Amino acid sequence: MTQIVPVILSGGSGTRLWPLSTDENPKQFLALASERTMFADTLARADDASRFAAPLIIGAERHAALMEAELGGDAYRYARIILEPSARNTAPAIALAALAAGADDTVMLVMPSDHVIRDLHAFVAAVDSALPAAHEGWLVTFGIEPTGPETGFGYIRMGNTLEQAPGVRKVERFIEKPSRDKAEAMLAQGSHAWNAGIFLMRADRYLEELARHASEMEKAARAALDGVDLGARLIRPDGERFAACPSDSIDYAVMERADRVAIVPVSCGWSDVGSWDALAEIASPDGHGNTVAGDAVLIDTRGCHVQVDGITITAAGIKDLIVIANGSHVMILPRGRSQDVKKIVESLKTRPRS
Amino acid sequence: MTQIVPVILSGGSGTRLWPLSTDENPKQFLALASERTMFADTLARADDASRFAAPLIIGAERHAALMEAELGGDAYRYARIILEPSARNTAPAIALAALAAGADDTVMLVMPSDHVIRDLHAFVAAVDSALPAAHEGWLVTFGIEPTGPETGFGYIRMGNTLEQAPGVRKVERFIEKPSRDKAEAMLAQGSHAWNAGIFLMRADRYLEELARHASEMEKAARAALDGVDLGARLIRPDGERFAACPSDSIDYAVMERADRVAIVPVSCGWSDVGSWDALAEIASPDGHGNTVAGDAVLIDTRGCHVQVDGITITAAGIKDLIVIANGSHVMILPRGRSQDVKKIVESLKTRPRS
Numbered sequence: 045m046t047q048i049v050p051v052i053l054s055g056g057s058g059t060r061l062w063p064l065s066t067d068e069n070p071k072q073f074l075a076l077a078s079e080r081t082m083f084a085d086t087l088a089r090a091d092d093a094s095r096f097a098a099p100l101i102i103g104a105e106r107h108a109a110l111m112e113a114e115l116g117g118d119a120y121r122y123a124r125i126i127l128e129p130s131a132r133n134t135a136p137a138i139a140l141a142a143l144a145a146g147a148d149d150t151v152m153l154v155m156p157s158d159h160v161i162r163d164l165h166a167f168v169a170a171v172d173s174a175l176p177a178a179h180e181g182w183l184v185t186f187g188i189e190p191t192g193p194e195t196g197f198g199y200i201r202m203g204n205t206l207e208q209a210p211g212v213r214k215v216e217r218f219i220e221k222p223s224r225d226k227a228e229a230m231l232a233q234g235s236h237a238w239n240a241g242i243f244l245m246r247a248d249r250y251l252e253e254l255a256r257h258a259s260e261m262e263k264a265a266r267a268a269l270d271g272v273d274l275g276a277r278l279i280r281p282d283g284e285r286f287a288a289c290p291s292d293s294i295d296y297a298v299m300e301r302a303d304r305v306a307i308v309p310v311s312c313g314w315s316d317v318g319s320w321d322a323l324a325e326i327a328s329p330d331g332h333g334n335t336v337a338g339d340a341v342l343i344d345t346r347g348c349h350v351q352v353d354g355i356t357i358t359a360a361g362i363k364d365l366i367v368i369a370n371g372s373h374v375m376i377l378p379r380g381r382s383q384d385v386k387k388i389v390e391s392l393k394t395r396p397r398s
Numbered sequence: 399m400t401q402i403v404p405v406i407l408s409g410g411s412g413t414r415l416w417p418l419s420t421d422e423n424p425k426q427f428l429a430l431a432s433e434r435t436m437f438a439d440t441l442a443r444a445d446d447a448s449r450f451a452a453p454l455i456i457g458a459e460r461h462a463a464l465m466e467a468e469l470g471g472d473a474y475r476y477a478r479i480i481l482e483p484s485a486r487n488t489a490p491a492i493a494l495a496a497l498a499a500g501a502d503d504t505v506m507l508v509m510p511s512d513h514v515i516r517d518l519h520a521f522v523a524a525v526d527s528a529l530p531a532a533h534e535g536w537l538v539t540f541g542i543e544p545t546g547p548e549t550g551f552g553y554i555r556m557g558n559t560l561e562q563a564p565g566v567r568k569v570e571r572f573i574e575k576p577s578r579d580k581a582e583a584m585l586a587q588g589s590h591a592w593n594a595g596i597f598l599m600r601a602d603r604y605l606e607e608l609a610r611h612a613s614e615m616e617k618a619a620r621a622a623l624d625g626v627d628l629g630a631r632l633i634r635p636d637g638e639r640f641a642a643c644p645s646d647s648i649d650y651a652v653m654e655r656a657d658r659v660a661i662v663p664v665s666c667g668w669s670d671v672g673s674w675d676a677l678a679e680i681a682s683p684d685g686h687g688n689t690v691a692g693d694a695v696l697i698d699t700r701g702c703h704v705q706v707d708g709i710t711i712t713a714a715g716i717k718d719l720i721v722i723a724n725g726s727h728v729m730i731l732p733r734g735r736s737q738d739v740k741k742i743v744e745s746l747k748t749r750p751r752s
Contacts, residue, residue, distance in 0.1 A: 063712075341742060341745050341746055341749065343738065343741050343742060343745060344738075352728075355709070355725070355726060355727065355728060356726065356727045356728070356746075357727075357728045357730070358417075358727060358728065358729045358730070358742045358745075358746065359729065359730040359731065359742075360731055360735060360738035360739075360741055360742055361731055361732050361735045361738060362719070362730055362731070362732060365716070365730070367728075367730065369728055371709070371725065372709060372710065373709065373710045373711075373712060374706075374709060374710070374711045374712065374721075374723055374728050375712045375713065376711070376712070376713040376716055376719070376721065376730065377713065377714050377715055377716070378715050378716060381714060381715045384697065384698075384714035384715060385714075387697050387714055388695060388697060388712045388713075388714055391695050391697060391712075392695055392710075392712065395695065
């Protein structure tokens with residue numbers, strides 16, 4: 045049996061973890077959740093040569109050096125990096141990967157590079173469950189068992205179990221980020237999972253569905269790679285041709301419309317680390333409920349999340365705050381308000397230069 | 399009538415305003431309360447050539463460059479700086495100044511260099527009231543009219559008004575930093591003022607009282623200046639001889655024991671800026687009760703004091719915090735807890751080096 049090709053999406057440049065995550069050095073290249081970067085953790089997730097082939101990375105040209113740095117050493121000698129000439133969201137990025145993977149019955153495990161999975165064993169078991177269905181042509185998503193009525197994720201309603209594949213269920217439908225009420229209803233109802241944006245599927249099946257539901261996208265991706273050496277370490281699609289490609293997510297462009305879309309529910313300590321609050325949730329608190337990374341002196345301080353690089357944070361008598369700092373910016377928020385990072389970043393952008 | 403010699407005490411190296419104030423760059427050399435440093439504000443307070451002679455500064459050798467920088471330009475051409483070979487508290491420092499001032503009936507206005515006086519007019523009027531008594535040989539202190547039952551200051555109980563000098567009262571006694579109850583009792587009782595550590599007195603009278611009540615100190619100061627050119631810009635007392643001098647404050651060594659000690663009560667917007675809370679109190683709040691100095695972006699933030707140098711502070715949704723930062727340290731405290739700075743500084747000193 046041929047090995048699975050890990051396809052690692054590194055196109056994000058989120059500022060939800062500002063000031064540590066920036067467009068120049070986005071979240072996946074930071075060691076926020078473990079001793080190494082989330083990018084390195086993602087690579088390590090598909091490091092088992094008995095299951096996985098060399099990885100295919102898709103990221104931005106401006107992050108090429110960061111990706112190369114992560115892929116140093118013998119272990120990733122055969123890794124390839126597709127440098128997107130422009131950002132076109134996930135559907136076109138995965139199309140490039142599918143074409144570079146071989147455009148045949150090769151199975152791809154598509155993973156964002158900036159998620160945390162604490163229980164690798166459970167995750168690998170889910171991939172194993174999904175594999176027969178993927179070989180048969182199903183586009184398999186991984187559904188995270190909800191732990192609360194989150195409104196920040198898309199949901200998937202799960203249908204019947206596939207006869208030929210225990211643990212794999214048909215997808216009934218994709219549900220966009222819900223209201224609080226709707227999220228609670230789905231949680232009560234069961235049979236709904238969070239959409240983690242992780243997929244196991246054959247390259248040819250993906251391209252087939254893409255051609256059916258977003259043919260311009262499929263054509264543009266093919267054209268952009270026409271004549272490009274797909275065996276090279278750095279794969280550079282044609283910028284002009286790729287610029288013609290519409291921009292859309294794999295969920296909207298393909299998954300919601302495709303035939304034979306399945307889901308494997310999994311509970312694997314997953315987090316998209318989409319905010320400082322989310323990161324605080326998955327960090328290990330000390331005896332006072334503080335989660336601290338970096339140089340800090342905290343006196344009589346409780347329930348605070350402190351993450352700092354290149355400067356020292358000191359505090360006394362504070363509680364339930366998020367304090368993030370690097371050598372240029374300090375950010376302070378009450379816990380539970382980390383969505384306000386956006387407002388701060390916006391305000392910094394628009395204020396008059398001093 | 400000869401002019402008053404301003405004697406400016408710059409020996410402090412307080413860490414109560416850490417992290418901005420440090421031993422290398424103490425509070426008086428920071429622009430915390432106005433556009434210029436408190437040292438410069440103190441110099442400017444005695445800048446009126448019709449009343450004041452050139453100033454005499456007393457500070458530490460290691461701050462010589464900082465003091466020289468403040469005394470640049472023609473205006474302070476005749477200023478002299480006494481460089482203390484070692485720190486011996488205020489009584490010996492003022493003894494050196496009295497000897498350098500002439501050790502005769504020259505009147506000195508002794509002022510700490512790190513206090514704020516908002517109402518210069520009221521202060522100068524108080525000096526004018528005090529002057530006749532000082533000429534007659536009284537050691538005159540300035541008593542700040544209490545605005546609350548502060549426990550961080552010494553108090554002075556005021557007695558009868560001097561017959562020959564309206565506005566000048568006899569000092570009945572000095573009272574050390576009181577308990578809260580005692581402070582409230584004094585406030586209710588009236589006739590008590592805060593001891594601001596500002597004095598108007600003849601150099602010879604100070605030395606006379608010092609010789610009477612702390613003769614070793616007086617002798618050591620004289621010996622340390624023996625043969626030293628008192629007309630030089632930089633006056634360097636003999637280190638070995640000065641090292642023999644006991645260390646004590648003017649209050650303990652002289653004022654509490656001397657004859658003819660008087661007080662002029664004054665309400666002049668005085669603050670010793672002894673803490674971040676004190677500084678927040680005298681700063682001008684914006685429409686949300688925030689007092690901000692330096693680069694900060696505050697969203698939905700109320701009642702915070704933010705003071706920052708060399709880095710940007712951002713926050714959303716916080717209230718009633720003190721946030722102080724420079725390029726190496728950030729400090730966060732609830733308002734009202736700025737005495738905890740000491741604990742933080744201590745903790746930083748004693749923690750294992752990383």
